[in-house]
Amino acid sequence: MKLGILKTGAPPPSAREKFGGYPDMFRKLLGETAFDYRIYAVDEGDWPAKVDICDAYLVTGSACGVYDPEPWIGELKAFLNQARGRTPLVGVCFGHQIMAEAFGGRATKSSKGWGLGAHTYALKSREPWMDGQGDEIRLPASHQDQVSELPPGAEVFAASEFTPFGALAYRDQKAISIQLHPEFEPAYAVALIESRRGTRYSEDEANLGIASYSAPDDRARVGGWIRNFLSGATV
DSSP states (O other): OEEEEEEOOOOOHHHHHHHOOHHHHHHHHHOTTTSEEEEEEGGGTOOOSSGGGSSEEEEOOOSSOTTSOOHHHHHHHHHHHHHTTTSOEEEETHHHHHHHHHTTOEEEEOTTOOEEEEEEEEEOSOOTTSOSOOSEEEEEEEESEEEEEOOTTEEEEEEOSSOTTOEEEETTTTEEEESSOTTOOHHHHHHHHHHHBTTTBOHHHHHHHHHGGGSOOOHHHHHHHHHHHHHHOOO
């Protein structure tokens, strides 16, 4: 199965050498041999020649907001609308937000401030591509924007009080998305916080975020969900 990873951003240079880029993180999360990966740096103008050149697509995180005036952001919305219902789609963080925007919802900068550190979402539904374990997931968070209006037809399958539209299933479109970062290893999440300490995050925010990574997370579990979904494309 050909999985196209649509790269929309990159880690800070200080962390890239050790942890790789976002496509590298997703390949590690999903399994290097799980799919035939095709990488498209859409934030640099590299696009699939046509939608059906891949069997499915995954949209990564980005430092950009969906409302930024970068030309590629509008082009990505158009591409997602071409792909919806034709190929399975997965969005993570920025990918979650831009899918919502492309499909008729809205993502905005949250008045709640930064979602930072490991966050816990309650599961609102039990999907066929999930395992049967537990009612919560705990994953790295790193976002100031979030989905603020649901697109038509989207259903929330996981959320928190901080992020009420935290994970969405588009049942008629073969698409799912999540605000959290299952691809972030805790060591990378800590390195990202340190690279932004005192600029984007206050000292207290940085310290609390880093401290949250001392507990176990559900990265492997949610990685399995994404792999199951892409293989079966059932929502």
